[in-house]
Amino acid sequence: MTTYIEKLESRYTAKKFTPNISIPSKTIEDIKRILQLSPSSTNSQPWHFVIATSEESKERIAESARGFYEFNAGKITDASAVVVLCTKSTVDTDYTDTVLLQEEKDGRFPNNEVKEMNRKGREFFMLKHRDTLNDAQHWMEKQTFIALGNLLVGAEHLGLQACPMEGFDYEYLTEALALDKKGFVPTVIVSLGYGADDDFNANTPKSRLPQQSIITEI
Amino acid sequence: MTTYIEKLESRYTAKKFTPNISIPSKTIEDIKRILQLSPSSTNSQPWHFVIATSEESKERIAESARGFYEFNAGKITDASAVVVLCTKSTVDTDYTDTVLLQEEKDGRFPNNEVKEMNRKGREFFMLKHRDTLNDAQHWMEKQTFIALGNLLVGAEHLGLQACPMEGFDYEYLTEALALDKKGFVPTVIVSLGYGADDDFNANTPKSRLPQQSIITEI
Numbered sequence: 001m002t003t004y005i006e007k008l009e010s011r012y013t014a015k016k017f018t019p020n021i022s023i024p025s026k027t028i029e030d031i032k033r034i035l036q037l038s039p040s041s042t043n044s045q046p047w048h049f050v051i052a053t054s055e056e057s058k059e060r061i062a063e064s065a066r067g068f069y070e071f072n073a074g075k076i077t078d079a080s081a082v083v084v085l086c087t088k089s090t091v092d093t094d095y096t097d098t099v100l101l102q103e104e105k106d107g108r109f110p111n112n113e114v115k116e117m118n119r120k121g122r123e124f125f126m127l128k129h130r131d132t133l134n135d136a137q138h139w140m141e142k143q144t145f146i147a148l149g150n151l152l153v154g155a156e157h158l159g160l161q162a163c164p165m166e167g168f169d170y171e172y173l174t175e176a177l178a179l180d181k182k183g184f185v186p187t188v189i190v191s192l193g194y195g196a197d198d199d200f201n202a203n204t205p206k207s208r209l210p211q212q213s214i215i216t217e218i
Numbered sequence: 219m220t221t222y223i224e225k226l227e228s229r230y231t232a233k234k235f236t237p238n239i240s241i242p243s244k245t246i247e248d249i250k251r252i253l254q255l256s257p258s259s260t261n262s263q264p265w266h267f268v269i270a271t272s273e274e275s276k277e278r279i280a281e282s283a284r285g286f287y288e289f290n291a292g293k294i295t296d297a298s299a300v301v302v303l304c305t306k307s308t309v310d311t312d313y314t315d316t317v318l319l320q321e322e323k324d325g326r327f328p329n330n331e332v333k334e335m336n337r338k339g340r341e342f343f344m345l346k347h348r349d350t351l352n353d354a355q356h357w358m359e360k361q362t363f364i365a366l367g368n369l370l371v372g373a374e375h376l377g378l379q380a381c382p383m384e385g386f387d388y389e390y391l392t393e394a395l396a397l398d399k400k401g402f403v404p405t406v407i408v409s410l411g412y413g414a415d416d417d418f419n420a421n422t423p424k425s426r427l428p429q430q431s432i433i434t435e436i
């Protein structure tokens with residue numbers, strides 16, 4: 001059995017995909033489930049995922065890799081599926097209530113007291129970031145980065161390669177996908193598919209800073 | 219074989235740990251390896267992980283769960299190990315050079331041209347966040363949130379329960395661990411250990427927003 005750590009070791013960022021291969025629909029469902037199950041602070045889930053599988057949709061996203069970022073366009077058009085990980089652009093109690101009601105529906109509250117504690121906890125953190133720390137957008141994007149990591153590692157478990165990209169025109173993609181009208185900002189694009197045999201990065205050793213420089217045991 | 223998705227489904231946030239149980243040293247090594255292998259934008263790895271396993275060290279961290287956050291103290295002292303995920307507080311080319319040299323040492327550059335492209339890519343993104351977008355701290359913390367998600371999911375694969383916490387006194391913990399002198403800020407605390415049998419959260423159903431509200435397929 002391949003361990004979690006072995007999958008972390010074997011995964012790599014695909015820099016070149018084999019074009020014109022579809023991901024089986026069962027695997028697309030697995031991708032959706034992995035995204036949905038991502039953890040987040042206070043289970044806030046302040047995200048939305050746009051998944052493009054048609055040539056036309058991938059082209060539309062690839063057009064945001066323009067100008068300086070043109071080097072990313074091929075990694076989008078040649079991928080089998082492209083996920084745009086988006087983040088909510090506003091915080092309000094209508095939203096925190098939506099999460100609360102979902103948790104109630106899913107049976108997480110044995111009584112009203114627990115429900116109210118849950119409501120207060122989530123509102124406290126989300127409104128603190130909005131009103132006191134003034135970093136709600138960044139805080140919510142941090143949650144989206146949990147989903148990002150989950151997707152990158154999860155892809156390896158599904159037998160897919162992944163390429164995360166922050167190099168694209170955010171304004172262009174926002175308009176192209178009408179994200180602003182839906183209350184989201186694009187945070188990061190992840191291409192998924194099957195790495196090309198001649199991708200230099202497939203056979204280049206993984207590199208990480210040594211444990212003694214990034215870990216202190218006390 | 220348990221799949222990746224089944225582990226996402228079975229994991230839960232421990233709200234109560236069984237005290238006085240040590241994590242085997244082999245598993246502590248696995249935790250360190252999982253943290254080290256976390257992906258990050260441009261492989262920037264702008265993080266540091268403080269791992270506390272002694273009673274005294276856990277107590278020191280638990281003291282940051284003070285005042286309003288006292289509800290978190292027991293989740294720290296009763297845990298078997300506590301990881302403080304920290305983020306770099308500055309960005310400079312000395313740091314990007316450190317990553318570059320590590321990648322060179324690990325054999326990622328077949329020639330100088332590739333090395334220079336790598337240098338330019340990482341410097342471009344890190345310095346853009348520092349000098350143009352003025353959000354380098356948040357951007358680096360987003361990377362730490364990738365490591366956070368990796369640790370939360372990885373813990374389940376190691377047979378451990380985890381409890382992530384943002385509810386603590388940041389200034390107090392910064393001083394208590396002398397993080398400022400080392401150039402780091404504390405981002406999130408994760409307690410690791412063995413969930414108590416009477417933890418209400420162990421048997422409460424997981425809740426997530428429905429896929430149709432968080433996913434758009436195009």
